[in-house]
Amino acid sequence: xxxxxxxxxxxxxxxxxxxxxxxxxxxxxxxxxxxxxxxxxxxxxxxxxxxxxxxxxxxxxxxxxxxxxxxxxxxxxxxxxxxxxxxxxxxxxxxxxxxxxxxxxxxxxxxxxxxxxxxxxxxxxxxxxxxxxxxxxxxxxxxxxxxxxxxxxxxxxxxxxxxxxxxxxxxxxxxxxxxxxxxxxxxxxxxxxxxxxxxxxxxxxxxxxxxxxxxxxxxxxxxxxxxxxxxxxxxxxxxxxxxxxxxxxxxxxxxxxxxxxxxxxxxxxxxxxxxxxxxxxxxxxxxxxxxxxxxxxxxxxxxxxxxxxxxxxxxxxxxxxxxxxxxx
Numbered sequence: 001x002x003x004x005x006x007x008x009x010x011x012x013x014x015x016x017x018x019x020x021x022x023x024x025x026x027x028x029x030x031x032x033x034x035x036x037x038x039x040x041x042x043x044x045x046x047x048x049x050x051x052x053x054x055x056x057x058x059x060x061x062x063x064x065x066x067x068x069x070x071x072x073x074x075x076x077x078x079x080x081x082x083x084x085x086x087x088x089x090x091x092x093x094x095x096x097x098x099x100x101x102x103x104x105x106x107x108x109x110x111x112x113x114x115x116x117x118x119x120x121x122x123x124x125x126x127x128x129x130x131x132x133x134x135x136x137x138x139x140x141x142x143x144x145x146x147x148x149x150x151x152x153x154x155x156x157x158x159x160x161x162x163x164x165x166x167x168x169x170x171x172x173x174x175x176x177x178x179x180x181x182x183x184x185x186x187x188x189x190x191x192x193x194x195x196x197x198x199x200x201x202x203x204x205x206x207x208x209x210x211x212x213x214x215x216x217x218x219x220x221x222x223x224x225x226x227x228x229x230x231x232x233x234x235x236x237x238x239x240x241x242x243x244x245x246x247x248x249x250x251x252x253x254x255x256x257x258x259x260x261x262x263x264x265x266x267x268x269x270x271x272x273x274x275x276x277x278x279x280x281x282x283x284x285x286x287x288x289x290x291x292x293x294x295x296x297x298x299x300x301x302x303x304x305x306x307x308x309x310x311x312x313x314x315x316x317x318x319x320x321x322x323x324x325x326x327x328x
Contacts, residue, residue: 005101006074007040007047012092014061017279018305024128026153026180027056033277033304036064038092040075040100047100048327049285051092051249052276056226064089077101077255086230086252094253095285095327102328109328110288113258118287118321124149124174124297125317132156132163139168145317147172149297150198154180158192165196174272174295176202179226183212187219194219200272200295202245203227213240223272231260234267243270245297246289254285261292270294277303280312284322287312 017033039048053059067089075083077097084090102109110117127138129151139148148171150164161175173196181189181204193201200221205212207226221242228237229250237244244264251257264271273289274297275282283298290296301307302314313320322328 004076005042005097005104006076007042007097007100009068009071009075009093010039010041010046012036012038012065012068014065017307019277019303020305021303022128023126023277023303024130025151025176026129026178030277033279033300034061035278035282036061036068036088036092037281038068038089038096040093040096042100043104045100045103047096047098047103048281049092049095049097049099049253050278050281051088051095052278052282053088054249054276057087057250059088064092068093077253080253080255084252086250086256088249090252091248092253094255095248098254098285099327102324108324109254109285113254113288115288115291118290120318120320121287121290121293121296122147122317123299123302123314123319124295125299125302126151126176126297127164129153132159135160136163136167139164139171143168143170146170147174147295147317149173149299150175152177152180154182154185157181157185157189161192161196161198165198173198174200174202174297176225177204179203179206181205186212186216190216190219190222200243200270202272210240218242221270223270225274230256231263234260234263234269237269238267241269243272243294245272245274246292247274247276248282248286249276254288257286257289261289265292272297274298275300279304280308280310280322281327283312283319284327287319287321288328 203225223243224241225245272295273293
């Protein structure tokens with residue numbers, strides 16, 4: 001991977017993209033995707049990257065923009081960890097630099113990373129948290145989508161999983177509790193997940209309060225999300241988690257995400273590649289990681305009322321590699 005391109009930050013802006021319908025998780029409801037976009041330039045070419053500042057991690061759109069606009073001097077991917085912490089601001093800039101490097105080299109980003117071209121891959125499609133009946137109806141409404149991700153919220157999750165499975169016996173199912181369970185719920189809810197044929201449960205317990213995962217026989221594989229930001233977190237995850245969700249907004253960009261994917265694979269973790277609710281510009285760089293992934297969760301563009309032009313091509317949940325006009 002080359003780090004030699006020096007670029008100048010051209011601009012960093014905030015954008016809001018309306019969702020097709022409200023998106024509900026255990027922490028609340030959103031109706032828009034609030035993103036930041038960084039643009040960098042060198043030798044007459046421009047690269048761009050998109051990210052989502054996340055309040056759960058103490059981030060705001062204004063804070064991320066201030067951090068980016070406060071940078072001075074030429075920028076390279078190698079310098080970024082010394083300039084910005086892992087998070088959304090660094091992600092937007094890192095991905096913009098990858099996009100610029102690809103344009104200047106006349107090659108695709110995955111070629112620069114020494115990886116094979118992404119293949120068409122199936123993404124999870126997220127069902128918002130709701131009553132069992134509502135979630136079952138939502139699952140039935142998308143019969144063409146074969147990999148569904150259930151947002152869970154604590155009490156009643158066993159009924160939610162059972163209802164969606166009854167509604168969609170044909171679908172592959174994963175679930176995300178977003179830290180909403182407490183230790184006493186682990187065994188019964190994991191048993192319910194196994195009975196419903198759930199392939200994976202994301203982050204059932206709060207990050208930093210997940211020791212109980214090491215003390216039980218996990219009936220379904222458990223994936224770290226809020227507990228897993230960068231490669232440095234992997235050692236602490238041993239014996240508690242079976243998989244990690246790698247998101248560029250957590251790692252601070254594709255550069256660290258690639259390192260984390262290699263390290264996670266070497267340690268025997270299964271890998272989900274995910275993203276926040278955002279446009280195709282945010283999801284495109286994550287597809288570079290597809291060769292490491294056991295699950296892809298890049299359905300943000302499917303949740304929007306409108307998307308970038310050109311967008312990622314997503315057909316019945318199958319995502320094609322990004323066109324160069326979009327990114328990389």
